[in-house]
Amino acid sequence: MKLSYRPLSFLLMGFVWVLIACLLGLALFLGMTTGRPYGQVFRSLHVHSALIGGVMQIIAGLLLAGREHRKSEPLIFIALNLGTLGMLIGQAHGHFPLMSLAAIVLLGAFFPLREDLVRQIRHSAMGAPVSYWFYGIAMVSLAGGLLAGTAVPLRLMPYEYIGQGRLLHIHLLTQGFVLLMIVGAMHAQFPAFLNARLHSPMLGQLTFTLLPLGFVVLLAGFLTATLWVQIPGGALMLIGALLYSYNIVRTWTDAGRPRKPASDLCLLATFYLVVAIACGILVSVNMLGDPPFMPFGSLHLTAYTHLAFIGFMLLSLLGALTDLLPRLMAEERTPSNKKRGPYEAALTGIIGRWSLIQLWALSVGTMCIAVVAALVWQYPLNATPVKAVAGAGALMLATGLGLFATKLVQMLIEDPERASKL
């Protein structure tokens, strides 16, 4: 297929990066649970391909897809992908100037998207003031997260603040930017999946107020290493997430509880968001004990964070791709309106295949990571229950992702001429 640099290319390329990252993640997870951990470089490659090449590129694709005239954007596409590649090569070779250059290129890639964001804010059902606050925090987080990521390796901040710099880098990008952008996009996209209205714009306004506020308080708690600030910050975020989930579920029930693969993925994702934030609060509460009430190692950290990374972020984005890809692919590949309808219907049929198995595989796989972390409180790493659940979890996640990837390939080889004759 010819690359058009339209939103479709961003979404497909984003998924390719996510897939690569998840394969690396599976290797990391199995390495951890078999007592043969991979090095820091491997971890960095996983994190950066997932978040930058994958999640950020899909977010850029979603913003571009909201345009009335979806024109080709080769510079943004090249900047995002070269920036990601530069970042990965820089990480692999420990080449700090290359990493910093890549961060600047990535920041530049988002600059032309500011007008798309302003358009999203103007059309937001939540109204301009609260949307400017919400997306303002998201944008400041993107810039601050990339700058903190540049400042740490280049030693632009005093040595004693490196730990805080790293915390700032990770939290600004994952929670401040990615989490807020996905929640913001879902307030518009989820009702659109169902051809319905958002249940309550007022609840949406509360979510748009509380989630960023909670995040700012939480960040202050991390930077000052004060658990009594982190916990209220987490609680504010939890209230925001609960209101968001309620609003999304009620939007679905108001629409007559339709069974659509895209909305199923997003509904499940809201559940994981609430669980992940609740677990985050428990992690802080655990640290109140000296020593902590329960031992907490890197496997526990991975299990808790991936309730958000896989359970919320990945499922929400797969939901968005499930809804948008058939439409965008039909639009790009069939110039005639007459052929577009049947072709889009054929593609929607393909992406809807095995959707229940895919949903369960991804969901149970994510839960298995959490169960493994809980099991190691009882058993040593090489015990059979730990190995069995870790193996089953990896298999489930690989199955869910493999199914999605197979359907994308089937969509790409589906002939528009054949579909329009059916």
Ligand code: HEM
């Ligand atoms: C099949 C899916 C995935 C698996 C099995 C997986 C596994 C892992 C593992 C084992 C680690 C810890 C590595 C270490 O400490 O040595 C890790 C870290 C990380 N992963 Fe993933 N991952 C997956 C998907 C994702 C996705 C989709 C994202 C982003 C949306 C993501 C973001 C991160 C981040 C930011 C870290 C570093 C912080 C942390 O340890 O939590 N991962 N992953």
